[in-house]
Each structure stands twice: as structure tokens, then as C-alpha cells.
Amino acid sequence: MWNMFRTKPSSREVAKGRLHLVLAHDRAGLEGGKLQEMRHEIAAVISRYVPIDIEAVEIQIETRSRATELRVSSPLPIRGG
Amino acid sequence: MGRAIVITSGKGGVGKTTTTCNLGAAIAQLGMTVVLIDADIGLRNLDVVMGLENRIVYHVVDVVQGKCTAQKALIKDRRLENLWLLPASQTDDKDALTPDDMRKLVGELKATYDYVLIDCPAGIEQGFKNAIAGADEALVVATPEVSSIRDADRVVGLLAAQDIPTRLIVNRISAQMVKKGDMLSQADVIEILALELVGAVPLDEHVVASTNKGTPAVLEGKSAAAREFARVAKRLVGQETEPVGETSGGWFSRLGRALGLSPASAA
Numbered sequence: 303m304w305n306m307f308r309t310k311p312s313s314r315e316v317a318k319g320r321l322h323l324v325l326a327h328d329r330a331g332l333e334g335g336k337l338q339e340m341r342h343e344i345a346a347v348i349s350r351y352v353p354i355d356i357e358a359v360e361i362q363i364e365t366r367s368r369a370t371e372l373r374v375s376s377p378l379p380i381r382g383g
Numbered sequence: 384m385g386r387a388i389v390i391t392s393g394k395g396g397v398g399k400t401t402t403t404c405n406l407g408a409a410i411a412q413l414g415m416t417v418v419l420i421d422a423d424i425g426l427r428n429l430d431v432v433m434g435l436e437n438r439i440v441y442h443v444v445d446v447v448q449g450k451c452t453a454q455k456a457l458i459k460d461r462r463l464e465n466l467w468l469l470p471a472s473q474t475d476d477k478d479a480l481t482p483d484d485m486r487k488l489v490g491e492l493k494a495t496y497d498y499v500l501i502d503c504p505a506g507i508e509q510g511f512k513n514a515i516a517g518a519d520e521a522l523v524v525a526t527p528e529v530s531s532i533r534d535a536d537r538v539v540g541l542l543a544a545q546d547i548p549t550r551l552i553v554n555r556i557s558a559q560m561v562k563k564g565d566m567l568s569q570a571d572v573i574e575i576l577a578l579e580l581v582g583a584v585p586l587d588e589h590v591v592a593s594t595n596k597g598t599p600a601v602l603e604g605k606s607a608a609a610r611e612f613a614r615v616a617k618r619l620v621g622q623e624t625e626p627v628g629e630t631s632g633g634w635f636s637r638l639g640r641a642l643g644l645s646p647a648s649a650a
Binding site: 312313314315317318320321322324325328329 | 528529532533536537540561563564565566567568571575
């Protein structure tokens with residue numbers, strides 16, 4: 303949504319965002335580049351079963367409290383009739 | 384039987400030694416007997432921060448190697464009746480000690496003294512492993528900065544792997560900077576590290592001055608940092624029930640309630 307009051311995030315918010323990402327990678331022991339490699343491989347596997355847009359496959363590491371979760375999402379095409 | 388607490392952080396320069404010095408002095412002021420161990424072999428500093436550098440005769444490596452007893456190596460602080468320092472060796476390296484040596488030494492000291500505080504070296508290698516070996520619990524010191532918190536998180540993981548209960552001290556917080564949005568708040572740090580907070584020490588120039596003199600800030604009077612170190616000491620020994628204060632308010636009260644603490648008053 304368009305927000306006329308939107309301002310640049312404070313350095314405090316930037317630090318928080320960066321830490322969440324860095325710690326998710328650190329805790330999983332997974333470099334950001336490796337994660338992208340994994341995304342490509344997972345997308346290739348999915349595409350062997352379902353025709354998907356490989357570039358639309360997303361991969362994320364999320365961390366809440368001390369639990370870390372790997373999330374892969376891919377839009378699936380609706381089968382044409 | 385005493386309690387052994389390791390003060391650690393991963394990153395260097397965040398205030399481990401200052402925290403060890405002040406908590407040690409503050410717990411001693413409460414009437415408990417306290418031994419401080421400098422576990423930073425080769426880069427000792429707790430002696431100068433305490434102002435006891437001119438009285439060292441023996442050190443922790445001498446004790447472990449059987450050259451003298453622990454009692455003989457302990458330096459008694461003359462300002463406080465019940466505070467002692469076991470200094471590190473400046474000439475050996477981290478390999479001069481093993482985790483087993485430390486477990487044995489700390490166990491021996493715990494039999495005589497109420498509290499054994501271990502000042503851990505920076506890093507996560509041999510020196511860290513030695514320092515945590517004999518500890519019943521850990522205090523992780525972090526400043527509200529990305530690098531410090533990242534390193535603290537690594538250390539928290541390593542402590543959890545050893546089943547060492549761990550709590551957090553956020554050091555050098557500036558309420559004004561938090562308010563301006565230029566510093567992570569203590570609530571931010573708690574949220575990210577998912578640890579119980581035991582102290583939030585304000586950025587305070589008195590600490591620099593007391594370190595210059597080699598006098599623990601808690602012995603110097605009522606600076607903001609000294610007051611908080613004294614409160615942390617009370618929390619550690621179970622004398623303080625008041626929750627840790629907040630620098631920004633709002634969010635923290637909700638977190639506090641979620642953790643079962645009563646809402647903190649905004650400082």
C-alpha cells in the first residue's frame with residue numbers, strides 16, 4: 303500500500319533485519335550462496351514432477367527463538383482443461 | 384558448595400573483564416566470598432582492571448602444574464574482605480591448560496568459596512573451552528551491535544551444546560541512541576538471542592575512569608553503570624526481585640509479561 307508517511311528505516315531497524323538474516327545462516331551453518339545453489343537443485347527436482355517456473359521458486363531460512371526453519375515455496379500451475 | 388559462573392562473549396572488547404571485575408566486587412560487597420579467575424592465558428587483563436597487577440607472584444598455570452597450591456596463588460583484594468583473584472599467566476599460551484585442569488581447579492575453589500567467576504578469553508577455541516569447562520552457568524556479555532550479537536549467538540549455541548544454563552548481560556546501552564533509532568534496544572537483543580536478561584548496563588564514562596585507576600566502578604560510588612552492576616550481583620545471588628529496567632519501554636513490558644515477569648518500568 304502507498305504510504306505517504308513512509309520514511310527510511312532507522313539504523314536500529316536495519317541492524318535487526320541484518321542480524322535476523324545473518325543468524326539464520328550462521329545457525330544453519332549455510333552460506334547465502336550455498337542456499338541459492340540448493341534452491342536451483344530443489345527447483346529442478348520439483349520441475350521433474352510438475353511444470354513450474356524455476357525462477358519463481360523461493361527459499362528462506364527463518365529463525366524464531368532458537369528454532370530455525372527452512373522454507374521452500376513454489377507456485378504450482380493450474381492444470382489447463 | 385559454591386557456584387561457578389563464566390563470563391563470556393565470543394567477541395573481544397565488549398566488557399567481559401570489566402563485568403567480571405564489577406560483579407565480583409559487587410557480590411563480595413553483599414558478604415559472599417568470591418574468587419575471580421582470569422582464564423585468558425597469555426593476554427591477562429583482569430589483574431590490571433582490578434588494580435592488583437603489582438601483587439602477582441603465582442598464577443593459574445602454576446597451580447595446575449602443581450608448582451603451588453591455589454590458596455597460595457590467590458591474591459586477596461585489600462579493599463574488600465572477601466574477594467580474591469587468581470591471575471592468568473602472561474607467558475604461557477592457551478594450551479598450558481586443559482578443560483579437565485579447569486574442572487578440577489574450579490571444583491576445588493567451589494568447595495571453599497561461595498562464588499567463582501571465570502573471565503573467559505575472546506574467541507571460541509581452546510581458551511573458551513577451558514574457561515567454560517568448570518562453569519555451572521554462563522553470562523554472555525553483548526553490546527548492542529551486529530558483530531557482538533552475532534558472535535554472542537555462536538557462543539550461546541556452544542554453551543547450549545554443553546548444557547550450560549546461560550543468561551544475558553547487554554552492555555553499553557545508550558538510552559538516547561535507542562530513542563533516536565540509532566541503537567538496538569535491550570529488547571531487540573533479547574528477541575534476537577532468545578536469552579533471559581540479567582542486566583542492561585548503560586554506556587557510562589565512569590567505567591573508563593575507574594578502569595584507568597584500577598578500581599572496580601562499584602567501589603567508586605553511584606555511577607549509572609555501577610548501580611546496574613550492583614543490581615545484577617543481587618539478581619545473581621537471588622536478592623533482587625525487581626525486573627531488569629528498560630531503555631525504551633513498550634515492547635519490553637509485553638515481552639516481560641510473556642516471560643512471566645512483572646511489567647518493567649521505563650527508565
